[in-house]
Every structure is written in structure tokens, then in C-alpha cells.
Amino acid sequence: MTSHDVVVVGGGPAGLSAALVLARACRAVAVVDAGRPRNAASAHVHGVLGLPDLSPQVLLEVGRAQVLAYGVDVLEGTARTARPRPEGGFAVTLSDGRVLAGAHLLLATGTVDELPDIPGLAPRWGRDAVACPHCHGWELRGRAIAILGGGRADARRALMWRQWTPNLTLITAPDHPLAPSDLERLGARGITVLDGPVTEVIAAADRLCGVRLRDGTSVPIRALVVAPCFRARADLLDGLGLRPTELTVGGRVVGTVIATDGAGRTAVPGVWAAGDGASPLERVVAVTADGAAVASAINAALTDGSHPEHSAGEP
Ligand SMILES: Cc1cc2nc3c(=O)[nH]c(=O)nc-3n(C[C@H](O)[C@H](O)[C@H](O)COP(=O)(O)OP(=O)(O)OC[C@H]3O[C@@H](n4cnc5c(N)ncnc54)[C@H](O)[C@@H]3O)c2cc1C
Structure with missing residues (x-):
């Protein structure tokens, strides 16, 4: 098991942006990414100032190279479970059996568009x-x-x-x-x-x-x-004692999100969420800003020493 200050699940624009801010704050960060960003079907990412019309893959390659240069551990793979550890913090188990421990856990797992x-x-x-x-x-x-x-x-x-x-x-x-x-x-x-x-x-x-x-x-x-149904990727929530929340627009249920307090905190101390999975931001610039803002809040929590603690078996 490798230990970090923060384990980020999801290396899309939100997760990589958070990792960048945390790494530049001299925090030990791991990012696990399964490589399926929401916009994978599109040839280009439009409307991002300074990055005219890169493909979604190239945009993320640039982001990965940027965080790697600050010492972030970037792991390709799928996080299968995330659970609180008896001694505090969280353990994230990948589908290939690797386990990451983090004092804080950031879910930047994005959204699935159900057509x-x-x-x-x-x-x-x-x-x-x-x-x-x-x-x-x-x-x-x-x-x-x-x-x-x-x-x-x-x-x-x-x-x-x-x-x-x-x-x-x-x-x-x-x-x-x-x-x-x-x-x-x-x-x-x-x-x-x-x-x-x-x-x-x-x-x-x-x-x-x-x-x-x-x-x-x-x-x-x-x-x-078309107006797809937005479903937050919620596979990891169960083990953390969280559930996706319905997202309503104009009185109609349009999907689900991982509920936060608006600053990225979920109902479980130490578990944070950013990006499209946390709110329907739907734009690369917006989720990049969100990831950065949530990372600053995590860094403040680490500074305050508010490491989440859990008793054995408690979700
Ligand atoms: C078709 C389409 C085109 C778009 N075009 C544009 C555009 O031109 N300009 C623009 O600004 N926005 C565009 N968007 C919106 C943009 O794609 C999203 O706002 C953005 O990708 C959200 O970033 P994110 O980091 O929150 O999630 P994502 O980009 O979806 O990244 C989440 C990452 O987490 C990974 N992940 C999920 N679960 C796990 C797990 N358990 N273990 C490991 N990894 C996991 C996924 O594989 C993925 O790589 C488009 C969206 C769509 C649907």
C-alpha cells in the first residue's frame, strides 16, 4: 500500500487540475484514471482559452505531463472500491489489486451521459x-x-x-x-x-x-x-456510505450528482468531489476551476490538521 496526502480518483480536467494545485502545495498526491473522459467521443475540445481545439486525449496528456513534473503519482487503472481505514483516511483498491491510501479522497469521476x-x-x-x-x-x-x-x-x-x-x-x-x-x-x-x-x-x-x-x-x-440523463459515476460511493443525489432542473429530474456543500465536501469528512460528477458544470474551463478550488479547500483542511478519522468497520 502506498500512502499519500490525497488520492484523486479520476484524471479528467477536474482531477488533474486538483492534483496540480495540491502538488504545487507540496502535498503527496496520487491520481488514478481509467481513461474514459466524458467528451471522449468528440474530436476536439472547444472554447478553452489558450488551448485551441486540442483533442480530449491530447488535452489530458498535456495535463498528465504537467502533474508528473511535480511528482504526482499517475496510475492508469480503475478504482474498484474506496473505504475508510480504521486508522483514519481512506484506502482505494484498483481492479488489478494495487491499493492506495490517502488522508483525503477526491472523487473526480465525472458523469455518464445516458442517451x-x-x-x-x-x-x-x-x-x-x-x-x-x-x-x-x-x-x-x-x-x-x-x-x-x-x-x-x-x-x-x-x-x-x-x-x-x-x-x-x-x-x-x-x-x-x-x-x-x-x-x-x-x-x-x-x-x-x-x-x-x-x-x-x-x-x-x-x-x-x-x-x-x-x-x-x-x-x-x-x-x-439531445438532452441526455446525467448520471454521476457512483461506483465508489457505497463503500464510503454515500449515495448519488437526484439532480433537478426546472422541476424535472435530469440525472444524479455526488452531493457536496458547494466547496467540494461530501457528507463524509475527508471525502471530496469535484467536476461534472459533483455539479453539472459541463465545461472544461468550469471543471478545471472547480478542481482547483476544491484542491485549495483540501490543502486548507490538511493545514488545519483535520485528518478524517474513522473507527473500524464504520463507513
Ligand atoms: C460529447 C461531449 C463533448 C464535449 N465537448 C466539450 C467542449 O468542446 N468544451 C468544453 O469545455 N466541454 C466539453 N464537454 C464537457 C466536458 O467534457 C466535461 O465538462 C469534462 O470532461 C468534465 O471533466 P471531469 O474531470 O469532471 O470528468 P471527465 O472528463 O469525465 O473525467 C473523469 C475521469 O475519471 C475517470 N474515472 C471514472 N471513474 C473512475 C474509477 N472508478 N477509477 C478510475 N478512473 C475513473 C474516467 O475514466 C475519466 O477519465 C463535452 C461533453 C460531452 C459529453
């Missing part, structure tokens, strides 16, 4: 089927775009996407009819509304070229906007 179960959609995800306009809107601007949905939140998303294209269609879900006031606002912006649901996403020559509706009609489009 609607529509044939043909998954292979397009992160390419021409996307969620975030600020990540992908510029690259898709001017194209014929459809938005999957219905309901108030989706009408608002359609109005937002109208900024990037005049050729926009909102395809409503049967269980989420639009209010007359929304229909009026959409019509005023020239947004077409069609009754769904979508039963198939059609691609040709590795490009999205349309969607099929339940009545058999096909709608020619070049990009699709």
Missing part, C-alpha cells in the same frame, strides 16, 4: 448529435438542426440554439406537449415544431442526414440536439 434509446443515435454522439451549444454550436452553425424534446425547458433550448442557425426544428415528445405561449415564441423566431417521437437517427457516409418520426416521415437534418 435516449433511439436506434442510430449512439454512434453520432459527440459528433453531430450533441447537447451543449457552447461546446458545439459554432462548429454546427448554419446547419439544419433538430432538437429532441418538448416541454418548457426544451422550448427554451430551441430558442437558445436559434442563435446558431435559422434552420431549426423542435421535435416534441408526446408526453411533453408545448404550451401555447411557447409555440407562439418559437413561431416568432421561425422555429418549426413537429410531433415526435423520433424512432430512428439516419446517417450516410458517416454523417447524420436525418431522423425518422413515428409516422414514417423522415426529416432531413445535419445535426441533432
